[in-house]
Amino acid sequence: MENLSTITDDYLESQIKYLRLLSKQYSSISKASAEIINLEAIMNLPKGTEHFISDIHGEYEPFVHVLKNGSGVIKRKIEELFANNMRENEKKALATLVYYPDKKLDLIIKQEKNIDDFYRINIYRLVDLCRYASRKYTRSKVRKLLPEDFRYIIEELLHTDENSMHKQEYFKSIVETIIEIGRSRDFIIAISKVIQKLVVDRLHIIGDIYDRGPRPDIIMDTLMEHHCVDIQWGNHDILWMGAAAGEKTCIANALRISARYANLDIIEDFYGINVLPLATFALETYKDDPCKSFMPKVSDQEVSIREKTLMSKMHKAISIIQFKLEGEIINRRPEFEMNHRLLLDKINYEDGTINLKGKKYKLKDTNFPTIDSKNPYKLTEGELNVVEKLVLSFKGSERLQKHVSFLFSKGSIYLESNSNLLFHGCVPLEKDGTFMSMNIQGTKYKGKMLMDKMEYLAREGYFFVEDTYQKQYGMDIMWYMWTGKCSSLFGKDDMTTFERYFIEEKETHKENKNPYFNFREDENMCIEIFKEFNLDANECRIINGHVPVESKKGESPVKGNGKIIVIDGGFSRAYQNKTGIAGYTLIYNSKTLQLVSHEPFTSAEESIANETDILSTTVVVEHTAKRKRVRDTDAGIKIQEEIDGLKLLLLAYKKGLIKEI
Structure with missing residues (x-):
């Protein structure tokens, strides 16, 4: 703040409303002075860990x-x-x-x-x-x-x-x-x-609290008790956030992953979500199907053969439902540019093959009792019934809603904190290193603005009332953030889930990382990102996760x-x-x-x-x-603003513009 002796009466008058409000808390020169002394002392304390x-x-x-x-x-x-x-x-x-x-x-x-x-x-x-x-x-x-x-x-x-x-x-x-x-x-x-x-x-x-491990609910409970925490959403977090909002495709994905890693306990026992309709449907529909490609990733010592058999049928049932539901969103949102992920209509159901990118592949599994080859994305009556009950159960889970509300209140896609830029995955880039753009509701967004827009829409998807355009679009965006190429949380061009289940050839399983991950060793790319976020490139660093660092191969986490x-x-x-x-x-x-x-x-x-x-x-x-020191942190900037305001209040008291109480 400039020297108080240079502050004019006109400037003080322009701040009078703010100063009158401040005077209600600090009603005298002595009280305002004491707080200035206290805040100045705090500014000189070491920065917190x-x-x-x-x-x-x-x-x-x-x-x-x-x-x-x-x-x-x-x-x-x-x-x-x-x-x-x-x-x-x-x-x-x-x-x-x-x-x-x-x-x-x-x-x-x-x-x-x-x-x-x-x-x-x-x-x-x-x-x-x-x-x-x-x-x-x-x-x-x-x-x-x-x-x-x-x-x-x-x-x-x-x-x-x-x-x-x-x-x-x-x-x-x-x-x-x-x-x-x-x-x-x-x-x-x-x-x-x-x-x-x-x-x-x-x-x-820095993201990904959910999926694979057994108890994300305990992690969320622990975070909710923490005295000071912030969360940058990961792609697995946004998936559960979308599921809690009632987005059907996110629900199907969350269930599929839980079945894949034999973690259905988290769904049923710890979040109180009823999976019996899915289990009943799966047993009836796939009773004679061994579902070999859908066996959970767990040993016989951890889960019995009987449990694994049931999980594999549930796993296949929810996967087919997922592919159909994804088709609905892809057709509803052409701006997502995901038509290449419409695969059910590329299957030749008579000879058990699929045509991908001009090449024919034999399917490992050809039992599709719920798919109509003429209308492959249409849910059967049984599937519709399962989905409807799951949506009600996810939305009705009090504990899940409490955890997801916390993710929204303490979370964001990115955070600027004390010269660090925190985000889970990436800032989406094109191959030439420029920021990747996406058309959303008729407007192109890229870089920081794209990340801001997606967060804004995700919040609409969770908080807006049912049966509104904003609610539906926001929920669709939450699914896109889980799997779309312009999502900073996902950071790939594809999620080849279908191919991994149904096609042996690994060439079809490839998921290309966003060019950001190739540019991570380029300091100039980092500088461009700092400019995009209006940060000082000399002081800032990026802290993120998402892609595991292969330490045993000598990869360094510092780039x-x-x-x-x-x-x-x-x-x-x-x-x-x-x-x-x-x-x-x-x-x-x-x-x-x-x-x-x-x-x-x-x-x-x-x-x-x-x-x-x-x-x-x-x-x-x-x-x-x-x-x-504290003065070198974001908190210090806020404290300095408080000190400046209190100094103005002191001046207003001394000039008689505001009377002491």
């Missing part, structure tokens, strides 16, 4: 563990604080206690002979660790993170010097009283959760001369043979940007019992000589 995670794909156990340990931040803080006065096994034990306080205490209570001594020692250690983790925050911010039951007690312990002669007995009496009245267990659980919150100021999820960091390293077990690791995460604190690669996680039970952690390797991608 940001934690980036991508492509979780329902793998809730490693996700929850990485979230609890802050990708190793808690372990590092324990090492820094207790380096010279704790043994290694004690540090491991303390870290496990912080990660899983309730479950670890249950084990310790059974084993420990003198539990009060254990409580006493660890309460002191946890208070020290909590104090150490809270150093970069104001007291008011820390207070907001404290649990109501122990807010006063923890605050007193954090801000009392137990080494001071005058405070030793006070500090000791608080700890002894906690133990004496039987509140030690509750206190340790509470302060451990506070430490987890303090080590990470903000969590960024474009450091301008792009790809953090999909294989959280999903389905990708770990390809990547060689079990996920990347990113930690961005006031001094460094750290890329963390994780080894496969066994189980929370083993971690608790044996005090083992995920084996992780940390590489510093960027190190700054000067520590970043």
Whole structure:
């Protein structure tokens, strides 16, 4: 803000409405001055730690563990604080206690002979660790993170010097009283959760919470409890968002993928969606069909032969329904330019072949009891009945609707945050490196505007009332975002689902990645993207996921001369043979940007019992000589605006334009 001495009375008068509103909150010179001092102090605090995670794909156990340990931040803080006065096994034990306080205490209570001594020692250690983790925050911010039951007690312990002669007995009496009245267990659980919150100021999820892994619902519940989180939608997320909106094709796709990975439990047991109509229809329609191409990707040890047989029939039934429903959208929306995906009418049902791009292929499976060769995209009465019931069930799932509402409230296609551009997949490009355009409702969009438009339409698809044009178009766009070539979430030219099920020749399975992925090593392409988003190319970097980094082949997650960091390293077990690791995460604190690669996680039970952690390797991608402060962040820009407004208010008070109360 320019010097207050240069502010004219005319300018103050032009701001008078805003200043009168501000004066209701800060009703005197002393109150406005105190807030300016407070905000200026906050601006000079170190920047909070940001934690980036991508492509979780329902793998809730490693996700929850990485979230609890802050990708190793808690372990590092324990090492820094207790380096010279704790043994290694004690540090491991303390870290496990912080990660899983309730479950670890249950084990310790059974084993420990003198539990009060254990409580006493660890309460002191946890208070020290909590104090150490809270150093970069104001007291008011820390207070907001404290649990109501122990807010006063923890605050007193954090801000009392137990080494001071005058405070030793006070500090000791608080700890002894906690133990004496039987509140030690509750206190340790509470302060451990506070430490987890303090080590990470903000969590960024770079897409794909859903599909493949067993419990995306637990991940969503965990995110909804997090103190500060944002989500950049992935293609698998938008699929479930479309399904929750009642978009039939998204529902069919979500069910197909769940059947493919033997994860129908998530549909039926955890979201309460009734799949019995589909199961009944599948058993009746495909009773004598072995459905070999539709066997779920799971071993006989995990699922019985009987269950696999049922799932394969459901899998085939919903796949055929999906292909028919996709035909409806493709014909309804010629601007999607997806006529090449109309395949059911390319089948010769008499000789069991299909003609693709001028070449004939033999089909692996020729049993199509629900397809009318003269009208192949028409749903049978039985299929219509199944679809109708599934739509009602998806829309009626209270838990799913709660999770999807959260995805909309905390999510977006992309996010600009503290000199980082976050998105899941890509910014769609043409082969020559220019931005790919798409005609939507008569207008061409590309780059940032295309991504903005798709997000706008997706929100209409979920929130608009039934039977409106906006609702239907928005739902169709949500399906397109899952599978369309101009979708930044999908990032390919095709999704060859039909070919993979029905054609042996792998040449037909090919899905070409958007040219963005070929240009990722080109720093100039990154600079053009930063210009498109009005970002400083000298300061910014792109953080995304979507395409797993094949670490075991030597591929680096850092691309474009450091301008792009790809953090999909294989959280999903389905990708770990390809990547060689079990996920990347990113930690961005006031001094460094750290890329963390994780080894496969066994189980929370083993971690608790044996005090083992995920084996992780940390590489510093960027190190700054000067520590970043709050004033260097997006939050700092907003705080500076508040300070400027308060300074104007002070001037208005001093000039008598507004009277103090």
